[in-house]
Amino acid sequence: MTFDALGIAGTGMTVHRKWLDAVADNLANINTARPTDGAAFQARYLIAREGADGSGVYVEGAAWGDPEGRMVHDPQHPLADEAGYVRYPDIDMAAQMGQLILAQRGYQASAAVIERARSSYEAALQIGRQA
Template identity: 55%
Template sequence: MGAFDALRIAGSSMGMHQTWLDSLANNIANVNTVVPTSQTAFQTQTPIVRALAGGGVEVAGLALSDPAGRLVSDPGNPMADADGYVRAPEDDLATQMTQLVMAQRGFQASVQVTKDAQDNYRSALEIGRR
């Protein structure tokens, strides 16, 4: 492992976690978005992550949830069909919030690795100056 590999790997992890956090923010903002049953539901996004050969990760794409979503009975909704149903996203708020906590913790861990690596490099430079 090279001298700055820890920073590169932690940086790639922070980038991946930032993409995950951005996706979750969009998913959470649309968790209650309903559409008529004749349309497709809001599709939640989940990053597809790939390990890199030299260490680290990258976002290879975004997986989308089922466009059929789930049917919700809401007869008072102006978008409801004749049977009183609207189409909602497949995932719920609890699922998205659970993933949000995991993504935040992963991002925080990557930041800590970056700080620790910087401290180690700084200490090594101080030893070299003596």
């Protein structure tokens, strides 16, 4: 049972770390301008699924944001088209910050489970040594 908890919590930490990475990429590129004849930076959203027989959670894949992004009139920008427009990603900073907090808290919870399971395992070994 303790080893199951370690493995399951470990999969949770992995998924939450990958989620944190995706959110960090999205936030880092929130102001990435592209020419209007190309696609905008596409935000990455992870798709997680439960493993077989409750063996944890896994990243199944990713969903991508809208490549159309949003058009901003900025004639002074070096990438602006003839009409003065530049393409930016359609990423909501407030939503991404909320996702960042959720992913961080999930990672912390999984780490706490691992620490408690490790402590339980060590206590069981001590009991075994005393017998």
